[in-house]
Amino acid sequence: MTQTKSASRLDRAVDRYEKAIAAIEMADKDLAVELVLDVLTARNAVQAALEDKSQPNPGRLIRAVKELDARLKTQTSYINQVTKLAEWQAILNPPQKEWWWLLDPITPKPWRDRFDWLWRFFSLILLTASLAFVADISTRVLSGGPDLAGVFGVIVPNVLTLLAGQGTLTQNGREGIEHVLTSFKVDKSLWDEFICLAAGLLLGSLILFWFSMPLIADKHYIKLGDKAYEAGQLIVAENNYSRAIKLNPENTDAYYTLGKIYQELADYNKAIENYKIAWKGNNIEAADELASLYFKRHNYQQADEWLELALGTAKTLFYKGKSVKLTPKEFNLLSRLASQDPQEFGNVENLGLFLDDRTFAFIKNKAILINAKQFEVLIGLVDFYLERKKYADSDRRLFLSFTLTKNDKNKHATILAYQGWIQLEQARYSDAETQLRDAISINNKLASAHCLLAQVYEKQKKQDDAKDSWEQCLQYASQYNENENKWISLAIQGLNSKGKAK
């Protein structure tokens, strides 16, 4: 009995559904909203009967429902012309499975949408590239610890990339982006193109930011670092320089300054590390600092090697039979000077430089080929070798420096005096006397030359000459110089033993 009743219910529902569809088909252009609602509610009734589990549904009726659904779908465009189903959906709020309430007008798909997969693919590639840039930017900007500008520089690209990534790769994100695009009234067929364009713009701005990092480093962090360094705020200067280097690792001058900062902070290992990088980047002064630093830390072998690098790469200019040694710094200066108007200079053999006679002579006679720092290390090393009686090493250093000091008479005289000292130690008294006299003829205020010459005369038993030289030694020697301090004592002893000076 129940079975008959249920079958009748489905029968009646299908019958009503069929009649409602027929009415729509018949109405054609005169289709009324009520007819549409009749057919949709009739379909509701069919669904309710189908879901009645108290009895099996006859196959013929299910088949009939399928055929009627197909007929309904063919009416979609007419239905959408009469009424907006979206409005009824808002009132009735049908579940997703009741597809007949959600019939969309059948509109031809724009040709562009056929390439949506391609846009999505491009979006994915652009976002992947953006992520790589964001990772690199974040690492470099935050490596020295966060600051306001750095945090801003990291947060903005990170957030943008995450938003873009989420919008492309997750359902929720996509819905969010669709909401934004809808609110901007962007045509749905252009959404994928818009997303791809946004990903492209994001990548473009990240690339722009990435390439501007050296500029930010130089214009912002280096300036801050310099200001702090001048004000004696070494930690602040260090932070800014470290950050500048992370943003622009090519700035080798920044490594040099950072090395100086670390040296002042007595962090010698870091100073050495930075000087070495600066040296690799052709910062010649870094070799001077390394030689000096190693020497002060009593690492004489390293000091010697770095001094060799600082001086040993000196270049020799040959020009019309004349020659002059130039350090890389002087060589670069020479090239710079010469390049100001190459047309007006002659060619210097072997180096392809352009110089006239006067300029060449000017540089040859005036150029400083060894600076004060290099000379200090050099003399320190010579002292070190002399103290250990390594005369060959002392001589090697002095020999190499001989040409380099030729434009500085005080330094040149010092080199000669040291050569005389070695000869004195080797008991070559006549050679030593000549060498020391030469030194004094260049610089007669050179205490070391007088003090050493006095010792030579003593060895030669020339007592009067020795007395005069001891007096001259005392005239210029300073107790603040280690060697001269010893010689002052010797001079006093020497003069005392000679029965007082006249």
Next chain:
Amino acid sequence: MKLAVSRPITVTLMIAAIQSGVVSAPTRVQAQQQVQRAPLAQLIEMTGRVQMKRENGSNYQTAKEKEYLYLGDLVRVAKGGRGVVRCTTNSRTWTIPDDNVPRGVANVCSPPS
């Protein structure tokens, strides 16, 4: 072929060279000479026989109190005498021993290099 350097270029080269430290500017040399001639010390106290020999002098002469002493000057004090100099750089006073052996003013008053 030898080409002459035009005057503006030579001037530019000179300026660039001076700025780059290739040459010592005349002012620097003068300044160095002035520093060298600045007194290192002053003889602030003397009793007995105190003699001095100037840098380029050939003989010792009796010193005078308050006299300024320069680089290269020697001072000696005979037995029983007393000579005290004060260094100008740090106001250190230095009593010269009365052994009649000369002492250079630079020995104590020359600042560390």
